[in-house]
Amino acid sequence: xxxxxxxxxxxxxxxxxxxxxxxxxxxxxxxxxxxxxxxxxxxxxxxxxxxxxxxxxxxxxxxxxxxxxxxxxxxxxxxxxxxxxxxxxxxxxxxxxxxxxxxxxxxxxxxxxxxxxxxxxxxxxxxxxxxxxxxxxxxxxxxxxxxxxxxxxxxxxxxxxxxxxxxxxxxxxxxxxxxxx
Numbered sequence: 072x073x074x075x076x077x078x079x080x081x082x083x084x085x086x087x088x089x090x091x092x093x094x095x096x097x098x099x100x101x102x103x104x105x106x107x108x109x110x111x112x113x114x115x116x117x118x119x120x121x122x123x124x125x126x127x128x129x130x131x132x133x134x135x136x137x138x139x140x141x142x143x144x145x146x147x148x149x150x151x152x153x154x155x156x157x158x159x160x161x162x163x164x165x166x167x168x169x170x171x172x173x174x175x176x177x178x179x180x181x182x183x184x185x186x187x188x189x190x191x192x193x194x195x196x197x198x199x200x201x202x203x204x205x206x207x208x209x210x211x212x213x214x215x216x217x218x219x220x221x222x223x224x225x226x227x228x229x230x231x232x233x234x235x236x237x238x239x240x241x242x243x244x245x246x247x248x249x250x251x252x
Contacts, residue, residue: 077166095151177241193239
């Protein structure tokens with residue numbers, strides 16, 4: 072049985088495993104790499120979702136607030152390859168969605184991804200594909216792209232990012248809930 076849940080301070084023990092899990096898929100899925108210390112802070116603040124099986128981390132994701140809590144990014148959504156195909160990505164995203172809705176109900180959620188699976192999960196929750204300029208303009212958010220394997224090539228072409236941008240406004244989220252209830 073795989074437990075999927077919001078993180079808490081006691082879960083900082085999973086920070087190293089989360090960093091290694093992100094690193095293991097970063098080259099294939101264009102995901103920003105994060106240090107264990109950076110992820111430990113997210114885990115401790117309940118800004119992460121964990122998938123744990125027999126005490127071992129098999130899936131992870133986290134969220135961050137930007138522009139004075141007006142935007143929230145869902146990032147680092149990863150599932151260990153041998154556990155893919157079991158719906159864990161969707162379950163992790165659901166935890167991130169409810170965590171951010173509970174803590175920052177009026178924030179616009181956003182996501183950057185090249186993963187078809189993540190795109191499908193986001194769109195099932197009501198996210199819409201948008202140009203990157205509809206996402207936060209916070210330079211700290213975009214600095215996170217520097218650890219992506221495509222960063223140098225993208226910047227050399229004069230582009231901001233190679234990912235697809237998606238957002239879910241609070242109004243659209245409420246409408247999506249009403250339509251799917």
